Amino acid sequence: MKSLADYGDPTDRATAERLEADDVLAQYKSQFVITNPNLCYLDGNSLGRLPRATVTAVNELMVREWGHELVDGWSHWIDEAQPTGDLLGRATLGAAAGQVLVCDTTSVNFYQLCVAAIKARPGRKTVIIDAANFPTDRFILAGIAEQFGLNLITLNNDGMGGPGAVDVDADCEMITPEILERFMNDDVALVTLQVIHYRSGSRPQVKAITDLVRSHGGLVVWDASHAAGAIDIQFDDWGVDLAVGCTYKYGNSGPGSPAWLYVSKRLQGELRVPIQGWFAQDDQFSMGPFFEPNQQIRGFQIASPSIMGLRCVKTSYSMIEEAGIKNIAAKAAIGTDLMIALFDAWLAPLGFTLLTPRESSNRGGHITIGHPEAKRIAAALRKYANVVPDYRTPNSIRLAIAPLPTSFTEVWDGMARIRDSVTRRDYLRIDDNGSRVT
Ligand SMILES: Cc1ncc(COP(=O)(O)O)c(C=O)c1O
Known part of the structure; x- marks a missing residue:
């Protein structure tokens, strides 16, 4: 090259x-x-x-499907978050089918996966983030720490501080395994970092950090909002467990387009999300009295997907896959x-x-x-x-x-x-x- x-x-x-x-x-x-x-x-x-293709795709959805099929459209719209997730995962995340959903916002998906990860590590009381992380991630994790009485450590890699801030010497905000190692022990349930830093653009070593946290029994939630569609991500090969990201940046899917979440097959049966919506119910249309979640990726879906948003995602990620x-x-x-x-x-x-x-x-x-x-x-x-x-x-x-x-x-x-x-x-x-x- x-x-x-x-x-x-x-x-x-x-x-x-x-x-x-x-x-x-x-x-x-x-x-x-x-x-x-x-x-x-x-x-x-x-x-x-x-x-340009998105304009046609959305127009066709409205006229030929919504306008014509009316409520019957749901018979084929109902599971659309999953094939669209498979496409996005294949095109940009190095993810085999059945591990990605396109749904909700990055913020909601982040909350869902962080709480699910923390609950999967009962007894552990420490969660770690960095000060240069995107505000929504920092604020949501601080809220979770407060809600569940956890010890929040903020690695102060940009001088801005934050709850439980400890100064670290990071070049271009980058958290390395060496920096993180000092804070790892068997009380850490969750570490969350960005695959590409939203401000500095730095790229930490995703695999090495995931391995390090796993070696201490914890889980990592990666936010790949600034990475997906710009770099060659290989979540399956890197052994990543959990990740979230948006589709409106390098994904070209439009303002407020639905986000995605990635849950490795290894964890799907083990994790329980906190927002128990009806789309996660195994027998969704039985309308029964108790929540019995699907054990696969649908168990992470909350509610009716935005079909218009999904078509924007489908169109633009088909282009990415082809390119x-x-x-x-x-x-x-x-x-x-x-x-x-x-x-x-x-x-x-x-x-x-x-x-x-x-x-x-x-x-x-x-x-x-x-x-x-x-x-x-x-x-x-x-x-x-x-x-x-x-x-x-x-x-x-x-x-x-x-x-x-x-x-x-x-x-x-x-x-x-x-x-x-x-x-x-x-x-x-x-x-x-x-x-x-x-
Ligand atoms: C790294 C990162 N995470 C999360 C978000 C917020 O996503 P949303 O508003 O779609 O929840 C953004 C938005 O730019 C972001 O850059």
């Missing part, structure tokens, strides 16, 4: 054009709705673009290499710092750059430079290559516009826009 250096000087736009000419995924960009061809959309790690996750991961790696090379040449001299690991095997599809004026710079890029990045408090700008809809020249142009906008000091013209969303 060629490396970035084989394509020439990264600061020359012709290098990005050569990368594009060699890109086996190049044709996918035209399969997305792009209303502004001059926009550099570098935020596919937050919300992916809309596939091939190895091709996608390779493009994310070289695309972020290009970003880092341009960061070194253009952005470091303007006072930016790189907050993401330089080695592509230690990151995913986005890089994060720091600047004291990050918030205003991110706003100025949208307003004056036709670049969409995103800002994360306190001083970070994330820049992503979503391998199917983003081209190499789009990345190159985006980086050049960032350089020019900051050189012009566009950000000095930005006042707080008053939006809650950053």
Whole structure:
């Protein structure tokens, strides 16, 4: 496989054009709705673009199925979370059939699996998370710890602290097995970490950490929201037990599209979720007085799935499966290499710092750059430079290559516009826009 250096000087736009000419995924960009061809959309790690095929799929569902079949549609919609889960698992998680459901939100799935894991380790009182984890995971785990009287340890890898914070010396927020080992003992029921850190983009060693926690008798819930669809995940081979993630980032399934959960076959009969909804009932339509859960993946489903949402997921993950996750991961790696090379040449001299690991095997599809004026710079890029990045408090700008809809020249142009906008000091013209969303 060629490396970035084989394509020439990264600061020359012709290098990005050569990368594009060699890109086996190049044709996918035209399969997305792009209303502004001059926009550099570098935020596919937050919300992916809309596939054209999704418009057709949802329209057909409404007209041919819902509109025509009415309630009879449920006879074939009822179990749709499972084949869609199998597709998503096959396309992006390295998961054999029967271990993934597409349902609910990442937050709900996270709560379900964390409580189920803790209950499966009775007598153990310690749960561990890191300070740089996504807020929903930290807040939900803190709530669970309070609810069940557990000892919550927050590994303080970004200086922000949190409940039960203990300082750890982590490079780019990354929790290594060596860092975690100091906190492992036979009181730890659960550890939860991200496969790709939402802010720094770091990628911890999933297999080594899973093995370490298992060797102490605990379980890990992985949040792969920023990883699935950007890197080559192999949950079955890595021996992962439990994971959750969303579908609206690199999965391109739309705002608020249903999330997924992965429960290894090994654990399906052992775990009991706390929200005992009727879709988990083994004989669902017997409507009986007692909850008797299905012992397979349906035992983790709560309620009626959003069929419209599932069709969005089915359409976009069929595209991912066809494109091939190895091709996608390779493009994310070289695309972020290009970003880092341009960061070194253009952005470091303007006072930016790189907050993401330089080695592509230690990151995913986005890089994060720091600047004291990050918030205003991110706003100025949208307003004056036709670049969409995103800002994360306190001083970070994330820049992503979503391998199917983003081209190499789009990345190159985006980086050049960032350089020019900051050189012009566009950000000095930005006042707080008053939006809650950053
Ligand atoms: C790592 C991570 N986990 C969880 C979530 C929240 O997911 P949801 O709002 O779908 O529950 C996000 C959202 O961006 C995320 O980045």
